[in-house]
Amino acid sequence: MRVREKSQHVYLSSCGVIPGGVNSPVRSCKEVGIDPMVVSHGKADTIWDVDGHPYVDFCMSWGALLLGHADAEVVDAVGKQMARGSSFGITTPLERDMAEKVTQLVPGMEKVRFVSSGTEAVMSAIRLARGYTGKNVIIKFNGNYHGHCDALLVQAGSGVTLMPRASSQGIPEESLKYTLSLPYNEIGVVRDVIRGCKDLAAVLIEPIAANMGVVPADETFLSMLREETQAQNALLIFDEVISGFRVGAGGAQAWYGVEADLICLGKIVGGGLPAAAFGGRSEIMNFLAPLGSVYQAGTLSGNPLAMQAGLTTLSRLQEEGFYQKLQDKANLLLLPIEQLIEDRELPLQLHRVGSMFTLFFCSKKIRSKEDLATVDLQAYQRYFQALFHEGIYMAPSQFEANFISAAHTEENLRWVRDKIMRYLVCNYAL
Numbered sequence: 030m031r032v033r034e035k036s037q038h039v040y041l042s043s044c045g046v047i048p049g050g051v052n053s054p055v056r057s058c059k060e061v062g063i064d065p066m067v068v069s070h071g072k073a074d075t076i077w078d079v080d081g082h083p084y085v086d087f088c089m090s091w092g093a094l095l096l097g098h099a100d101a102e103v104v105d106a107v108g109k110q111m112a113r114g115s116s117f118g119i120t121t122p123l124e125r126d127m128a129e130k131v132t133q134l135v136p137g138m139e140k141v142r143f144v145s146s147g148t149e150a151v152m153s154a155i156r157l158a159r160g161y162t163g164k165n166v167i168i169k170f171n172g173n174y175h176g177h178c179d180a181l182l183v184q185a186g187s188g189v190t191l192m193p194r195a196s197s198q199g200i201p202e203e204s205l206k207y208t209l210s211l212p213y214n215e216i217g218v219v220r221d222v223i224r225g226c227k228d229l230a231a232v233l234i235e236p237i238a239a240n241m242g243v244v245p246a247d248e249t250f251l252s253m254l255r256e257e258t259q260a261q262n263a264l265l266i267f268d269e270v271i272s273g274f275r276v277g278a279g280g281a282q283a284w285y286g287v288e289a290d291l292i293c294l295g296k297i298v299g300g301g302l303p304a305a306a307f308g309g310r311s312e313i314m315n316f317l318a319p320l321g322s323v324y325q326a327g328t329l330s331g332n333p334l335a336m337q338a339g340l341t342t343l344s345r346l347q348e349e350g351f352y353q354k355l356q357d358k359a360n361l362l363l364l365p366i367e368q369l370i371e372d373r374e375l376p377l378q379l380h381r382v383g384s385m386f387t388l389f390f391c392s393k394k395i396r397s398k399e400d401l402a403t404v405d406l407q408a409y410q411r412y413f414q415a416l417f418h419e420g421i422y423m424a425p426s427q428f429e430a431n432f433i434s435a436a437h438t439e440e441n442l443r444w445v446r447d448k449i450m451r452y453l454v455c456n457y458a459l
């Protein structure tokens with residue numbers, strides 16, 4: 030058992046000045062029954078708590094750190110930029126360079142605008158979709174999470190997965206008037222609703238859901254959304270805040286071969302600094318002010334430090350074999366666990382897409398938020414705690430994804446794999 034005296038002290042004193050001691054609820058580790066991790070620093074695939082204990086990290090800043098912690102090139106690029114000025118609120122060549130890079134990598138994205146968080150990216154994209162189509166209704170899916178803006182916090186995933194319909198107090202019923210939240214992967218129901226909805230501005234989806242654990246959409250489901258939105262003159266918006274640059278340079282669009290009208294990016298695009306983006310065809314993006322009349326703005330949008338971190342990260346992922354190496358790492362960690370689950374018929378579901386994964390503690394396949402009812406949350410808590418005390422930081426909730434970075438070493442992945450397998454055999458296979 031790790032003694033975390035200093036961590037506890039920081040946490041308790043934080044509670045006096047920060048609600049719940051955390052700046053984002055999922056960090057509280059409530060769902061896994063421990064006091065929050067209080068981190069001191071990180072390098073490559075490891076983080077150290079303030080008590081000096083190392084942990085192999087699979088949270089990776091909730092997927093933002095594709096290159097791992099404190100990557101030398103990112104540190105160097107950001108440091109140099111810092112010395113030249115950290116923010117101007119004025120156009121820089123870096124923003125153009127970054128926009129050129131992003132539009133080159135993301136299918137169908139002719140123009141992009143940078144913002145500072147995923148929440149902002151999605152919120153701006155839905156306003157743009159409404160402005161462009163002249164319609165109001167947004168269809169989203171139960172268990173998908175799109176940030177904490179009012180209209181989208183309905184039947185949401187992530188930290189509010191277990192909460193009822195309006196996933197937060199403080200949201201007026203009127204804000205939800207134009208939001209329909211439907212079951213993920215349910216072709217028939219969703220098709221009928223789209224066909225009957227004349228006021229439909231957009232369908233918004235996490236094409237590879239990662240906020241109810243990793244639950245990929247069926248390809249047929251995404252193709253149906255593509256066809257039906259087009260038929261309704263509505264837009265299809267892919268929220269690729271997690272899947273963008275994670276499952277490949279072209280994100281979920283390239284993974285499935287389905288193109289959206291607007292794409293939201295976050296996390297990796299900022300290389301660990303606060304940046305996010307949304308973009309699509311010029312014809313749509315030109316509705317934004319100052320060209321058009323859909324207003325959207327931000328003091329720190331396109332921030333030079335974030336642009337440098339993003340550019341460095343995106344250049345690295347363009348290197349030959351980058352995603353193959355990441356896949357090899359995922360296979361090294363996960364294939365034997367999958368095999369174990371199958372051979373011993375363990376009551377577990379290991380979901381993975383590329384370098385992100387979730388181990389669900391249930392025997393039924395998970396295809397939607399509705400299926401999560403069968404998950405054993407106490408079992409996840411025990412599993413999390415067992416690994417945590419060995420020095421492994423998995424996602425502190427059953428409903429979040431784990432991420433493998435390019436910095437995870439084979440040695441650490443083998444060590445973690447053996448710990449997980451031993452835990453599963455001892456607890457489930459005897």
Ligand code: PMP
Nearest residue numbers: 146147148174175176268270271
């Ligand atoms: N969309 C998705 C798919 C996300 O996973 C998240 C955050 N986890 C967001 C939007 C919101 O991003 P942010 O926390 O940067 O506001």
